[in-house]
Amino acid sequence: MxxxxxxxxxxxxxxxxxxxxxxxxxxxxxxxxxxxxxxxxxxxxxxxPANPRNWPATVKWGNITIVSLVTIVTPLASSMFAPAVPQVMAQFHSNNEELASFVISVYVIGFALGPLVVAPLSELYGRLIIYHISNILFVAFTIGCALSSSIRMFTAFRLLSGCVGVTPMVLGGGSIADIIPAERRGTAMAIWGSGQLFGPVIGPIAGGYLNEAAGWRWIFWTLAIIGGVLTTLGILLLRETYAPxxxxxxxxxxxxxxxxxxxxxxxxxxVSPLAYFKNALIRPLRLLFTSRIVFFLSVDVSIAYGYLYLVFTTLTYTFEERYGFSSGVAGLTFLGIGTGMFIGLVTVSAYSDKTAQRKSISGDLQPEDRLTPLVPGAFLIPIGLFWYGWSVAAHIFWIVPLVGTAFFGAGLIATFVPVQMYLIDTFDRHAASALAALTILRSVTGATLPLAGQKLFNALGDGWGNSLLAFIALALTPIPFLFLRYGERLRSGISTS
Incomplete structure (x- = not known):
């Protein structure tokens, strides 16, 4: 034969x-x-035509759209509940401030645990079945939150929701890389990656008004309904994209x-499936702690991600206390960050695709070409923090500090999206493991850093508190320059076995 x-x-x-x-x-x-x-x-x-790279554009973008929508919804659940925390604690007869912060951050802790299982399973059984199982479980655990009768039950379901909700954040970038060539995937990657940041921004706005209108349980019923619709669409329309x-x-x-x-x-x-799974199970952690590429870029992204959640936990309080905003109006202040993210999204995606297409024509496209937006992003984050902190401290008209948060939001996109594209281009078939390593570190930071946020600002004030964060961000500015110059040399020694 x-x-x-x-x-x-x-x-x-x-x-x-x-x-x-x-x-x-x-x-x-x-x-x-x-x-x-x-x-x-x-x-x-x-x-x-069987190769996912050769699918019709409608099929490709159908898959990308569903994955991107799910990638908005699951991070949305991390912060949508935040405005309703006082009502939840009152209903469960608790006034423990640390526990009140923990019921928010425990969801993000799930984001750190889930990738350890999701990434290796996807490399063994494919992305599609993992999407379906995770989406169904996310809906089930979210319903569990809505029906909880005790704080322990509620906290457990929040943790489980985070563990399965992280799936599109770990696998989405790999799914896009499966079907879109490197020189054309900038826009798709920016849309998918921004959902992980836009979701937490939209969450408090929607959650605040929904809590006032219908109570905190309807926040979770709403998430479950949206998740159920997307799960159904996923079962009908998503296709397996993982070539191996x-x-x-x-x-x-x-x-x-x-x-x-x-x-x-x-x-x-x-190799037996069990042996393959064991090897893939430790790959994300091995990459995180042995690969200089993954470690330093993960640290850079994690600091920015932790700052995002730290700002989330203090922004409403700041505008209620300093400017006398109501809880509903204070939720709208998150639009400052959202506006900056949108500007960053349009700019980064357009630049990435234009650069990649030009370089691919000359045959000189390198993964490091993805990292150029990191340079302005490295400076936009501290500029935004300085601007926001000192304008609030000086009680300047409320729109001025919101402009500062817009710079911060643009810097987040310029940091977040290029790093994910770079890891995908660099690690290819093991991109899910590289993104899992990134997700683990940033989720741990995002879950723990906000716990100290209010104490930080109480001790140092808004001006010096945000300045401390900005100085730390400034200390990380050499990272993009180092990778732009030495990234190719670092990639030459990569091993993912």
Whole structure:
């Protein structure tokens, strides 16, 4: 059936239409540990319609849209509940301030735990089944929050919701990379990545008004309804995009129909699923602590992400106390950050695609080209913090500090999106593990840093408190310059085995 000298190039999809009468093309050969010849299944040329990169644009953007919407909803749940914390604590007869902060941050702790399981499972079984299971569980755990009868029950469901809600944040970037070539994925990556930041911004605004109108339980019922709709759309429209899994399924189909055990995705396919899972399970943590690329970029993003949640926990209080805003109006102050994020999103996505397309024409596109927006982003964050902190301290007209938060928001996008694109371009098939490592560190920071926020500002005031944060951000400004200059050298020594 096959030549003794080649790689079998078989279409990985349309299994029902597999032509078993025609011998597969074989171009090269590999030998396993027992000396047996293997026929390695791969794409049927660069224009193979089964390759997700060659899907119609409508199918590609349908997948991207659903994943991006889910990536807004699950981070939305992290902060939408924040304005209703006093009502929840009162209903459960607790006045513990630390516990009140913990019921918010415990969700983000789930963001740190979930990637340890989600990333390896996706590399073993594909992205689609993990999306479906996580979406269904997110809806179920969110309903559990709405029906909770004690603070312990409520906290447990919040943690579980975070563990499964992190899935689109870990896998979304990889899904986009599966179907969009590097030179055209800037816009898609920016839209998907910004959802992780826009969600927490929109949350307090919607949650404040919903809590006033219908009570805190309806915040979770609303999230469950939205999550249920997106879960249904996902089941109907999402498709598997992870090439190794698609090819592995095709190889299995060929072995079954031909009786020839030599069809394989690779020699590595002979590793047992349990051994593969164990290796993939520790890969995110190994990348985080042994890869200088992942560690330093994760630190950079995590500080910015922690600042975002720290600002979230103090912004409403600041404008209520300093400017006399009502709780509903104070929620609208988050639009300052949102406006900056939108400007950053448009700018970063346009620049990234334009640069990537120009570089790809000349054949000189490098992952480091993604990191250029990090340079202005590194300075926009401290500028925004200085501006916001000292204008509030001086009681300047309320729109002035909001302009400062807009600079901060733009800096967040200019930091967050380029780093994710860089990790995806650098780690390729193990992009989910690299993003999982990033998500773990930033989630731990986002969950713990806000716990000290109010004490920080009580001790130092708004001016010097925000200035301290800005000085730390300034200390991180060399990172983008170092990666722009030495990134290629660092990538040369990468190992993800």
């Amino acid at each position: 096959q030549s003794a000298t080649g790689v079998s190039r078989i279409r990985p999809c349309d299994e029902e239409n597999l032509d078993l009468q025609s011998p597969p093309k074989v171009e090269s050969q590999k030998i396993d540990s027992d000396g047996r010849e293997l026929n390695i299944v791969s794409w049927e040329g660069d224009d193979d 899994v698609l090819l592995k399924r095709k190889a299995k189909k060929l072995r079954k129909h031909t009786g020839d055990p030599s069809f394989r995705l690779s020699i590595d396919e002979q």
